[in-house]
Amino acid sequence: MSETLAPPDALSTALPAAAAEIEAALDTLLPRPEGPEARLFEAMRYASIGGGKRMRGFLVLEGARQFSVSRAAALRVAAAIEILHAYSLVHDDLPAMDDDDLRRGKPTAHRAFDEATAILAGDALQARAFEVLAEEDTHSDPAVRAELVRCLARAAGARGMCGGQMLDMLAEEAEAPLDEPAIGRLQLLKTGRLIEFSAEAGAILGKAPSAQRHALAAYGRDLGAAFQIADDLLDATATAEQTGKRTGKDAEAGKATLVSLLGLERARLQAERLSEQAINHLDSFGERADLLRALAAYTVQRKS
Amino acid sequence: MSETLAPPDALSTALPAAAAEIEAALDTLLPRPEGPEARLFEAMRYASIGGGKRMRGFLVLEGARQFSVSRAAALRVAAAIEILHAYSLVHDDLPAMDDDDLRRGKPTAHRAFDEATAILAGDALQARAFEVLAEEDTHSDPAVRAELVRCLARAAGARGMCGGQMLDMLAEEAEAPLDEPAIGRLQLLKTGRLIEFSAEAGAILGKAPSAQRHALAAYGRDLGAAFQIADDLLDATATAEQTGKRTGKDAEAGKATLVSLLGLERARLQAERLSEQAINHLDSFGERADLLRALAAYTVQRKS
Structure with a gap:
């Protein structure tokens, strides 16, 4: 496989370049702070713009590239997914939820503004994500x-992110820690579904044959699972300085993760296996999918 | 105009009959409580099913009737709007927002469950509303x-409900009470836009000519404004037993409403004027719009 992998520096150039394009799209798509309700618009922008690796948006752009979708359309969808992701982070960070003070290296929205504003900004971001997708500019x-x-609604709702976050909250109250299948399901819902959709979205935009759409979705599913384990590994081993958010909190909260269940080494091996599996789903794609392959490889090696 | 008005008992039969149909649609469209995240599904159903006059849903059904839209399609859209409305009530009632304990005669969602579950249930309800609209069964x-x-996204987002609720939160902190134009704008955003869309949705479903779509939207805009004043009048004069929610809270919170600004009598007159204006927008519609006319008349006379 190594001969079809993009050189590591191709990804390290492409990822920040895509992030910059997505930032510009977010700036255009989110309302400018003006009028008496400016505080809401400020909070929406604060939570969405200027931060994050934009992995979900990158997946949309690279998926769309396989089918020569226009960059403008792909960027709108990438931004919509990042807007939805930003809303979920704002709500997950709330005092009644994970009660976090730090996100992407800066105070969380309810700390920078207040709780009511953070709830409303999250709500308005969710609505905006759907509005952007439904607008004519997204596709003729x-x-x-x-x-x-x-x-997107399916990935975001009760059988996606919201369901996953509910399971996460219930796990904290539960007497026994979750077992491996329960953790897998939690993570599939909480983060997996949206990553899967991000990978699939380009195929929808490009009206791809269903085999190719399914291949990208399967790639996204395995990538998402690998990404989550890598995230848990980072939480267990990295510092807040490296990740821009509080670390060690899973152990502190007594939260079961695949890392606590399998140990560092076996968890790392499982993430690598999932990453290879993700890459295998791209077999029917040519060199144009090299950045997607590189992303899957990078996901399990990253340090932040 | 009186000869074209439906007899009062036509509305008093039609409104609960429509509400029952919408309840049945909600029961079908919301997930059944099962599996480890059942608590989330329960909270979604608790907040959405079994309560409310379903005025927004009724508007969809009666708007759709003007263009002979299938009842099944109209009911899906009516339910989607009621799901979105239910989400907004759940979030507005939260401790960080209006901090209400009572809604539709029963404990609010965060009192019956907990804050995290209420936030998530609201989030999942919002996603479900968009999902229902986007599904093929809604329209071919x-x-x-x-x-x-x-x-719907426009009515729900930063320039609709979320913007209006932000203005409402800011008004509570402000030193000077809002003036009449500011209150009008707050109410247009917070409740008006969704009522406007509810009245317009049937025309969208029926692919109506734009003049008719605009007439229904204008009817909804005036009806929404009349409804809001009537609501404030009830808050000022009725008991919690009559309305199923805490009353007198505007005065208690020192909140400016058109009632506190204009006084009971002038506010009542303005509501009546708006109601008549709403009815006038229906001039190009025949007898089939009689229930919409009756609703506008009823809105300013209701006692609960």
Whole structure:
């Protein structure tokens, strides 16, 4: 496989370049602070712009590249998914949820503003994500727009992110720690579904044949699972300075993760296996998918 | 106008009949409590099913009737709007927002469950509302589905409900009470936009000519404004037993409303004027719009 991998520096150039393009799209798509409700717009921008690796948006852009989708359309969808992701972080950080003070190296939204503003900013970001997808500029074919909305809503809702976060909250109260299948399901819902959709979105935009759409979704599913284990490994081993958020909190909260269940070494091996599996799903794609392959490899090696 | 008004008992039969149909649709469209995250599904159903006059849903059904839209499609859209409305009530009631204990005659979601569950249930309800609209069963034409999503997202987001609630929160902290134009704008955003869209949705479903779509939207805008004043009048004069929620809270919070600004009598007159204006927008519609006319008349006379 190594001969088809992009050189590591291709990804290290492409990822920040894509992030910069996505930042610019977010700046355009989010309302400018003005008028009496400016505080809300400020909080929406604060939570969404200027931070994050934009991995989900990058997946949209690289998925869309496989089918020669216009960059403008792909950027709108990438931004919509990052807007939805930003909303979920704002709400997850709330005092009633994970009660976090630090996110992407700066105070969380409810610390920088206040709780009511953070709740409302999250709510408004969720609505905006769907609005962006439904707007004509996203794609001339309304069937594509409706399908993007349907899939994002599914990934975000009770059988996706919200369900996963509920399981996470319940696990904290539970007497026994979760077992491996329960953790896998929690993570699939909480982070996996949105990463899966991010990888799949380019195929929807490009009206790809269903085999290719499914291959990208399967890539995203395995990448998401690998990413989550890598995230838990970082939480267990890295510092807040490296990650821009509080670390060691899983252990502190007595939270079961695959790392606590399997140990560092076996967890690392499982993440690597998932990353290889993700890459295998791209077999029918040519060199144009090299950055997606490189991302899967990088995901399990990253230090932040 | 009186000869074209439906007899009062037509509305008093039609409104609860529509509410029952919408309840049944909600029961079908919301996930059944099962599996480890059942608590989330329970909270979603608790907040959405079994309560409310379903005025927004009724508007969708009656708007759709003007264009002979299928009842099944209209009911899905009516339910989606009621799901979105339910989410906004759950979040508005939260301790960080209006901190309410009572809603539709029963404990608010965060009192019946807990704060984290209430936040997540609201989030998941918002996602489900968009998902329902985007699903194929809502309309065979994806352009209709995408347009419904776009308009609902607009009514729900930063320039709609979330913006209005932000203004409401800021008004509580402000030193000077809001003046009449500021209150009008707050209410247009907080409740008006969704009522406007509810009245317009049937025209979107029925692919109505734009003049008719605009007439229904204008009807909804005036009806929404009349409804809000009537609501403030009830808050000032009725008991919690009559309304199923805490009353007198505007005065208690020192909150400016059109009632506190204009006094009971002038506020009542303004509501009546708006109600008549709403009815006038229906001039190009025939007898089929009689229930919409009756609703506008009823809105300013209701006691609960």
